[in-house]
């Protein structure tokens with residue numbers, strides 16, 4: 001039976017996975033895409049081109065822990081929909097993981113579930129590495145190292161803003177951390193998708209075993225969402241409108257509230273006087289990037305924003321967004 005290749009696109013939060021995927025989608029129309037998002041409001045799905053290829057969103061947690069098991073059913077559904085002609089006959093599946101996911105945990109069902117094993121295979125794990133964040137990520141984020149270790153190839157992003165010396169040092173460090181992975185400077189070529197790599201032992205220590213029937217025994221997993229990451233997301237939907245400068249002031253306030261805990265913010269903001277939303281993209285250690293979009297991606301016109309923090313307290317992100325919502329309402333009433 002023909003088996004469909006799955007390419008796992010990994011990389012820490014905000015490293016540039018969706019940006020790269022978009023570039024590839026503009027060059028290949030024979031793909032299907034699964035996007036896994038940590039937050040329960042999917043923003044990335046709206047940023048991947050206007051519906052050229054089937055895109056499935058799995059939101060609300062990582063496939064390697066919180067929603068493990070969802071991948072099996074999603075792959076089954078996609079396979080059957082393709083077979084029945086309900087979807088285009090895509091020749092490859094690209095799975096964009098959350099920025100916190102352990103790729104080994106994500107690929108486990110492909111190697112353990114007998115039904116999936118006959119129909120899919122993991123062709124490669126490609127990990128995007130934010131060259132600007134560099135090895136700072138190694139000190140701050142244990143997930144980063146897992147993603148480096150699991151990679152068949154490491155794809156550097158944001159290199160244009162790097163000092164050559166810092167870039168060379170980063171490459172040397174990456175080569176030491178993963179001796180077999182090839183390192184690509186941007187732009188990572190679309191041909192990379194077609195490349196097969198020698199199978200490496202994928203140790204899935206943090207993943208639950210598979211029952212004979214194929215379903216995952218999640219209760220046996222040694223990992224709970226909170227112990228796995230200490231990365232928590234919260235999302236906000238808000239029906240008010242603010243001017244662009246007031247949104248800037250409000251985002252600054254959010255940064256002050258969260259301090260060092262802030263890892264990632266993305267959202268679509270409703271702005272006074274603009275037809276489309278303002279896209280906010282914010283990666284720890286950098287300034288928020290704000291850019292107007294021509295139109296809203298769907299009928300929903302409410303501001304939606306996802307905040308991801310690293311904090312020992314599970315409801316920290318939620319609390320911050322609750323405070324922030326109060327501030328937004330005050331600003332709107334002024």
Ligand SMILES: Nc1nc2c(ncn2[C@@H]2O[C@H](COP(=O)(O)OP(=O)(O)OP(=O)(O)O)[C@@H](O)[C@H]2O)c(=O)[nH]1
Pocket residue numbers: 011012013014015016017018019020044098099157158159160186264266281282283289
């Ligand atoms: N200058 C520059 N910016 C980039 C590059 N790749 C991504 N970015 C920016 O980095 C931010 C995050 O990019 P995304 O592609 O959304 O990153 P991601 O890995 O999909 O993010 P998550 O899904 O939240 O983990 C955005 O503001 C991008 O415009 C790059 O190669 N160069």
